[in-house]
Amino acid sequence: MDGKYKMSNVSGAIIFILGLFFLRAAECRTPANRGTVKYSALSCRRHSALLTDFGAVGDGKTSNTKAFKAAIDHLSQSASDGGAQLIVPPGKWLTGSFNLTSHFTLFLHKDAVILATQDESEWPLVPVLPSYGRGRDAPGGRFSSLIFGTNLTDVVITGNNGTIDGQGISWWKKYKAGQLNETRPYMIEIMYSNQIQISNLTLVNSPSWFVHPIYSSNITIQGLTILAPIDSPNTDGIDPDSCSQTRIEDCFIVSGDDCIAVKSGWDQYGIKVGIPTEHLVIRRLTCISPDSATIALGSEMSGGIRDVRAEDITALSTQSSVRIKTAQGRGAYVKDIFVRRMTLKTMKYVFWMTGSYGSHPDPGFDPKALPLIQNINYKQVEAENVTYSARLEGIPNDPFKGICISNVTITLTEKPKKLQWNCTNIAGVTSNVTPKACDLLPEKKEVIDCPFPEDRLAIEDVKLVTCSASLPFF
Secondary structure (H helix, E strand, C coil): CCCCCCCCCCCCCCCCCCCHHHHCCCCCCCCCCEEEEEEEECCCCCEEEEHHHHCCCCEEEEECHHHHHHHHHHHHHHCCCCCEEEEECCEEEEECCEECCCCEEEEECCCEEEEECCCHHHCCEECCCCCCCCCCCCCCCEECCCEEEECCEEEEEEECCEEEECCCHHHHHHHHCCCCCCECCCCEEEECCEEEEEEEEEEECCCCCCEEEECCEEEEEEEEEEECCCCCCCCCCECCECCEEEEEEEEEEECCCCCEEEECECHHHHHHHCCCEEEEEEEEEEEECCCCEEEEECCCECCCEEEEEEEEEEEEEECEEEEEECCCCCCCEEEEEEEEEEEEEEEEEEEEEECCCCCCCCCCCCCCCCCEEEEEEEEEEEEEEEEEEEEEECECCECEEEEEEEEEEEEECCCCCCCCEEEECEEEEEEEEECCCCCCCCECCCCCCCCCCCCCCHHHHCCCEEEEEEEECC
């Protein structure tokens, strides 16, 4: 694997040449000479516009930041009248950061590519996140995400597998060279919002994290293909952060960092804000990340993480499966975690928990703020070509407890490590686990089946409706 991923050629990337569509109003079109695409969404919209109605040029060279802003400003007027959708037609649409609005759908045609500009002047600075206290890359502020929204309700970002390309390589080079005074932009960030859907898109080469919902609730993320070189810095796939009622399904992620990272704030800042990530379901995820986790819980977990349900997870050539990362100073908790039906191939670790993940925002953290790690459950795991079965390291005088692992079969590499289960400061039980676990996780004489909740989260019962997007024929 060389860590380089090329986006599929955009078939028929043709610039709009029909002047008719520049003259017509953004709404109330007739259906003549138009193709209709069906898609699933939280809500359908009464009004619709094409990006080209606002002067956009899809040549991959012309900046369309003003066009996106003009389009969304215009369509925001329809929020109280059935909402509006902005259709991005075939083409390569270069843009800087732009903000979304409520009761709004951004729809990408399958041959549409939104290209992130490399002109830093088109990336405004925004304040640091209150639960982090500083930027993740540097103490200063942060660049606004490519697609950004705050205090929104009912927002859909979707398509029939259109592409958003963050063109992250220049940002990665600056970061590695220590040339940044602010934190790199994320691809999509939604803050303080409710009823969010992000689905059926291909996302490539984000400057940093790809999808970052934060301080938000009722979030549906489905059918994303996320691709970044495996050596690209901090290109997490999906990072639910201080969010509740989140559903992540049917995603394929190749990343230079964790495929999914569950977060809730950093040390004293996260403790002060105190918003947990809770009621999260992740299912049918496929991950490739040789140096990171399939799903990481933390390390920024100072608002707490609880009630996470992960099932039907596949990891290939990945460092670890569902990993807990924390440290002294984090405080809060990671508890009530349930994982089942994992298929793992070519892994460094199957199980990995770390109590000494030592990065801190500043010297003001409280080393006496110890995290509570308890009720962590794994079952029905098949793993092959594994180097270490488990590395489970709690914190002295603050053991990770209530760990349950059942019905696990691990096949080792040709040259496995001699110590397969490295355990310190933990407590729990195992049942029907091969190779045999460490003494701190004794095999129960009676067969046990680690729990997985039988109830459903409210977000699992949110139904999507069938909507349509009409485009001119090309």
